[in-house]
Amino acid sequence: MNPVDIRVAPREPWYKYGVAVLLFEMAVAIAVSGYSLYMTFNGLGGFPGKH
Amino acid sequence: MRGHRVEQLGIATVGFFWCFLMWFSTAAFSPSIAATYHLTIKDLGLLASSAIWMTPAGRIFAGWASDRYGAPRTFAAILAGCGLVSIASSFTTNYELLFVERVVVAIAGVSFVVGVQHVAQWFDAHEIGTAEGLYAGTGNVGAGAGALLLPRIFGTDYQSAFLWLGMIALVVAAWYLWRGSAAKTMERRDVVRRGGDLRGMVFVWTRYIAIALMLAYAMSFGLEIALNAWLPGYFARGFHDEILALGFTGVAGVQVAAGTFAAVASFNASLFRPFAGFMSDLFQRKGWTPLPFIAKELPYAPRLHWLGIALILIMLSMIGLSVAGLYGFLPWSIAVLVALGIFVSFGTGGTFALVPLLFPDRPGIAAGFIGGISTVGGIAYPLIFASSVNGHVGYLHVALYMFAPFILFYFWAARYERHPQEHGLLGRILAGLSSAPKPS
Numbered sequence: 001m002n003p004v005d006i007r008v009a010p011r012e013p014w015y016k017y018g019v020a021v022l023l024f025e026m027a028v029a030i031a032v033s034g035y036s037l038y039m040t041f042n043g044l045g046g047f048p049g050k051h
Numbered sequence: 052m053r054g055h056r057v058e059q060l061g062i063a064t065v066g067f068f069w070c071f072l073m074w075f076s077t078a079a080f081s082p083s084i085a086a087t088y089h090l091t092i093k094d095l096g097l098l099a100s101s102a103i104w105m106t107p108a109g110r111i112f113a114g115w116a117s118d119r120y121g122a123p124r125t126f127a128a129i130l131a132g133c134g135l136v137s138i139a140s141s142f143t144t145n146y147e148l149l150f151v152e153r154v155v156v157a158i159a160g161v162s163f164v165v166g167v168q169h170v171a172q173w174f175d176a177h178e179i180g181t182a183e184g185l186y187a188g189t190g191n192v193g194a195g196a197g198a199l200l201l202p203r204i205f206g207t208d209y210q211s212a213f214l215w216l217g218m219i220a221l222v223v224a225a226w227y228l229w230r231g232s233a234a235k236t237m238e239r240r241d242v243v244r245r246g247g248d249l250r251g252m253v254f255v256w257t258r259y260i261a262i263a264l265m266l267a268y269a270m271s272f273g274l275e276i277a278l279n280a281w282l283p284g285y286f287a288r289g290f291h292d293e294i295l296a297l298g299f300t301g302v303a304g305v306q307v308a309a310g311t312f313a314a315v316a317s318f319n320a321s322l323f324r325p326f327a328g329f330m331s332d333l334f335q336r337k338g339w340t341p342l343p344f345i346a347k348e349l350p351y352a353p354r355l356h357w358l359g360i361a362l363i364l365i366m367l368s369m370i371g372l373s374v375a376g377l378y379g380f381l382p383w384s385i386a387v388l389v390a391l392g393i394f395v396s397f398g399t400g401g402t403f404a405l406v407p408l409l410f411p412d413r414p415g416i417a418a419g420f421i422g423g424i425s426t427v428g429g430i431a432y433p434l435i436f437a438s439s440v441n442g443h444v445g446y447l448h449v450a451l452y453m454f455a456p457f458i459l460f461y462f463w464a465a466r467y468e469r470h471p472q473e474h475g476l477l478g479r480i481l482a483g484l485s486s487a488p489k490p491s
Contacts (some may be wrong), residue, residue, distance in 0.1 A: 001180035004072050011178070014057045022325035033389045036315045039308065040382040043297035050461060 056173040056351050062231050063166040064186050065256075069223050070159035071193030072132055072201075073216050074102060077153045078268045079201045080209035083162040088146040102157045103276065106426045109161035114168065114419020116249030121240065122169030124369055125232030127224040134220030141214035157215075159220075164422045166190065168415035172234035172243065173406030177332065180354070180404030184328020187403060188396070191321035194279075195314070244257060246412035251400065255416050258475040260409060263464035264402055265421045266457040270365055271398025271455035273428020276393075281433045282388075283311030289442045293381045312385055319392025320399065327400025331357045345465045351408045355465045358405060358481075361397035362458045368394050376443030409472055 077084070078099055085095055112257045118127045133156050139150035166186055174182040204213040234240035255261050286294070286309035332355035342359045346352045368391040403422065410417035431440040435453075436445035467474055 015178060015181065017057075018185050018325070019329065021185060021189070022181070022329055025192075025322040026326055029319045029392075032318045033315050033385075033392075034314055037382060037385055037389070039297070039311060040385050043299060043308075 053304050056235065057268045058230065059173045059232060060182055060186060062227055063122070063126070063169045064189050065225055066130060066367045067162055067186065067190030068134070068193040068196075069216075069220055070130065070312060071160040071190055072197045073137060073220060074136075074157055074160040075194045075197045076201060076212060077157065078102060079197050080205075080207075080212060083207040084149070084211045085248075086207070088149075088474045090146075098153070100430070101150070101154045101282065103160070103426055103429050104154060105158045106160050107423045109158050110164045110423030110426070111419040112163040114164040114417070114423070115247055115252060116415070117165040117168040117249070117419075118243050118251075118413060121233030121244075122165050122172065123184055123227050123233055126165045126169070126231065127228040129159060129162045129165065130220045130224035130227065134217040134224060137213050137217030137220065139208040139217075140216065141212075148457075160279045161423075163187065163190070163390045164415065165419040167406065167418040167422065169231070169233070169401055170244075171411075171414040171418075172239055176351070176408055177335065178333070179407055180328035180400065181325065182328070183403045183407070184325035184331075184400045187399065188321055188324030188328075191324065195317060196319065197271060216237035242412050243414065251413050251417050252420075253477070254475075255410055255413055256420055256475050258472055259464040260467075260471040260474070261417060261420060263461040264388035264406060264409070265409070265424050267362055267398060267461055268402045268421050269425035269458055270362055270430040270454055271320075271395045271402065272422070273425045274365070274432060275395050275399065276426065276429035277432035277436075278313070278316045278320075278391075280429070281436055282316060285436070285442060286312045289376055290379075290381050290384070293379070310390070312381075315385060315388050316392040316395070319389055320395040323393045323396035324400045327361070328404050331401050331404035342462075344462045346466045346471070349471070351405060352468040354401065354405050354408070358398065358401035359458075359461060359465070361394060361401045362454070362461060364394040365391070365398055366458060367452040369446045369454065373444050373447035373450075376446075377441075 081095055081098055084090065084098070088094075090098070113125060113129065136152050136155045140149055140156065141151045143152060167183060170182050170186045171179065201212050205215075234243065283306070287305050290309075290312075291305065294305050295309065299305055299308045331354045334357040335351065337353070339353050340347040340356045342356045345355050345359055349355070351426075368387055371387040372384065372391060375387045403418070406417050406421055407414045432449055435449055436442070439445035439448060465471065
């Protein structure tokens with residue numbers, strides 16, 4: 001492992017794209033969580049597959 | 052060495068995604084298989100559990116092999132082997148033979164530790180958390196994608212699905228061999244190859260910090276796979292009346308509701324994992340060390356603190372899940388489950404942001420030990436949940452009687468201010484094997 005001092009090491013160019021991907025994945029997780037929470041109050045009402 | 056680090060990260064992530072897809076593809080088609088072969092509930096349970104039978108021992112072996120022979124060869128061998136057996140299983144008409152073939156295909160799940168080793172060989176200390184998080188988190192989505200997409204694409208035709216999964220696995224294997232490169236530099240590759248012997252394996256297995264990380268991963272990933280198997284049944288039984296009150300009717304309706312609620316934990320645990328690695332990098336960059344007892348001077352001390360926080364949060368949210376269940380308020384239970392899934396990702400991402408830094412000369416062996424043994428949690432926790440008299444208090448029992456001691460052990464093992472890898476069992480016999488980075 002490179003013993004570079006992380007507190008002053010510049011971020012690599014790929015890093016910003018990595019952060020963009022992780023933000024997208026977080027958004028998907030939040031959307032799924034929101035949908036499940038919605039379901040606990042309203043059932044499936046209005047969503048595909050209505051039960 | 053040829054290649055670029057982002058390309059290597061991409062190859063490892065695609066390979067792992069496809070392996071995860073194959074790993075859980077049997078479960079995605081279990082109703083179709085059950086209908087074809089007239090399986091009983093017991094047979095179905097056996098088929099479901101068989102997916103993780105090979106994982107503990109397989110990951111240990113795969114981790115060692117990736118240090119010894121390099122990640123591209125090891126990963127390609129796993130993809131090609133599992134792919135060929137998957138193709139063979141698509142032509143099988145005997146259930147016993149199909150069962151054995153699917154157990155072999157499930158070996159694809161061991162590929163996780165090979166990719167961890169591969170990524171560790173290409174990324175430096177200041178970006179390892181995000182890189183490992185992106186690899187593991189995105190790859191893990193393969194399990195959810197399989198459950199969601201495979202039955203929609205192939206319907207009940209599981210044989211075509213197994214055929215296509217196997218053929219594409221062969222293509223990915225060829226790509227991995229063609230473009231994959233074992234390490235950023237020859238020096239790094241040689242150091243790791245030399246560390247991959249039996250003595251090096253015994254060294255890693257006996258380090259207190261490695262055992263602490265293994266328990267941390269059992270608290271996070273072990274819990275994640277346990278919850279994947281346990282939660283649908285828990286919601287269907289524990290919140291049956293509440294689900295009916297929401298308008299879901301019949302077995303199929305309750306199953307849809309329970310599955311959707313259960314998926315919250317899985318999705319958050321997988322999709323927040325890159326963020327967990329990013330947070331580990333951020334702790335390191337900012338030098339945050341808020342917890343008592345845990346080392347503050349080590350080059351990677353802030354990452355130890357981040358993982359310690361994650362473990363405490365996992366324990367607290369498990370207690371919260373029991374309390375929410377006992378109150379019987381479904382939305383609260385789901386809200387706690389969202390938090391638990393996120394905290395589990397903090398644990399998984401935090402653990403593998405540390406492993407390559409603690410054992411830089413043996414990343415595969417360490418990943419195999421930590422990522423392999425910990426999966427036993429996937430079998431142990433559901434047994435404890437099921438043995439509780441009240442279905443809601445099983446989480447409390449696991450939190451108090453297992454997670455609390457695990458956390459205490461972690462704090463104890465992470466307290467050394469210099470070279471925690473030097474502390475362990477068989478100290479004199481293994482003296483001199485530590486490759487701990489010197490504090491700068």
